[in-house]
Amino acid sequence: MEVLSLLANGMWLALQPLNLMLILIGVSIGLFIGAMPGLGSVNGVAILLPITFLVPPSGAIIFLAAIYYGAMYGGAISSVTLGIPGASTAVATTFDGRPLARQGRASLALVTAALASFVGGTVANVFFTAFAPLLADVALSFGPPEIFALMLLAFATFVGLGGDDIPKTIFSICFGLVLGAIGFDQISGAPRLVLFDIMGFLQGIGFLVLAIGVYGIGEMLWTIEQSRGEVESTTPKMTARGMAKDTAEATRRGWKGTTIGSVLGFFVGILPAAGATPASLMSYGVAKMVSRVPGEFGKGNPDGVAAPEAANNSASTGSMLPMLTLGIPGSPTTAILLGGMVIWGLVPGPLLFVQEPDFVWGLIGSFYISNLAAVLINLAFIPVFIWMLRMPFTILAPMIFVLSIAGGYAATRDMFDIWLIVIFGLGAFVLRRFDYPLAPAVLAIVLGPIAEPTLRQSLLLSSGDPSIFFTRPVAGPITVVALILLALPAVKLLRRGRGKVATEKS
């Protein structure tokens, strides 16, 4: 009952005029960002974080979380009408969304996506409200070994579950951690890693500098270089009566995918560093697996739209759970939100529930309001978003560059950091060409300054004995799971090798 009263209070806070306005603006921006191919929630949050210093921290995070929500809804719009996913989280939506649009049923695909997203978001919000206070209570007893073990798990998830090149993923993680170590040694206070003796490095490298460089400059260059072909657009006919009919059909033919996506999405989302993209792909796979007509998947089955859309919304809420309760982000976007909280002077983690209940519950309350706002704005303004999708990229791209540079300066007030943003942007473009994943580096630069002291404190506690990570009741199992995840790619590689040998012998 206490939770319900805290939630009611949080919703009341989220409905305050300033916060409500931020939700509506955030959701609309998110829908636009999510719909624009090449831009995702992570770009929007990274580029717009510097301008949130205008409002109090509670309003700022509500605004950014609303962008996150809106982007999850928006991704489906371009997946269906253009056949290009607006963001990686909506890749699976194209599998069945685009065929439906080609059959002249784009309206059904968009309505199914919106409803599934709403249900996914709502289910995840209920799970979040139930689990967050419990997890925060448990996490209050965590010491340095437990926190370091959780960090290890976050990085291991990237390695074990990510589909990217493993050595390059590990390189990216370590690179982000080293960047986070530049400046001063937190314990002795001695200058550390002042690269090429350039004094600008003494102040360290802020996570925002890397995030804006990677997502503001690097990704824009990548999108400009990649998007050269003409895109075939399908404009849906959306009428009130047609949408009511589509709603009934979406409910009838998409409930199974929605249920799978809502539940699976949340639990994949809470895995540190997993996020909404694997959640949506996995949900699509499971929905197809359990379907009576798996052959219809890929040809325009509403379940194939509902499952990934419910999952990406559910996972985006799920990924906030480890961020708020443990101080460990569940996705690259939440890594940036976590970094923002540090800038606003808050300490993410279980103590937040005790010290800043209005902040935490205001945010949780805003999830419900944002979810409702997103479905209403999405359905009411689909034609407007489709019209906006026609905006030439040659107008949008320079605006994003300008916002990245000006926003980056507003946050750091240092031209040295602006040059670093440009260097990181160009470097990110080159590394991406060679399949180096960059999200792990952004996550690592946020977590590095938390991971290093916890490792050093743990080793000090055990007089240098690393078995402390295995012998403690909570840290032990987490470390073992992390090691299993780290070993997973090697096992897969060995199996593949044996399979190859067996095939050659036969």
Add this chain to the structure above:
Amino acid sequence: MRNGEIVTAGVLALFSIYLMWKSTELPVGYIPDRGPGGGAWPFWLSAIMLICCGITAFNWWRRTTPPSQSDEPFLDGYGWRMVGLVGGGVIVFVALIQIISMYGAIAVFLLYYLRGLGRHSWKLSLTTAITTPLAFFFFFEGAMRITMPTGLPFTDPVFDVLYEIIY
């Protein structure tokens, strides 16, 4: 792409070695009663980075990764031109900030991009190039009270007028 893959791995390996060497400016071993030295964390992470570069080079030799199998160039003519024009434009934009101010640089960059690269009309390009920096000025300086670089002294008369409006 194949050549680029090994060159990139080589450059990153050299950078990792530099980071390892730089980390040794602080102790990298375990100091009794004080825990791991200040250089230990970046030293061992850089060592892992170096190992990863080695594995990438090994995979390149075995041709097991997509870039190591690809005969395509790193960028084709269109790619080089686009990245050169856009990336170069961003570099010039940042270089101009300390000469003609943040807002002046935004105006020049937008005009260059919209008219030069986007081939939009003069009307749209000029309107956007003038109104965007003005909107940014009133947002950052007026609402957020963040002072952006104003460039060399010759821009002062313009800023005197603008500051007169907001203060």
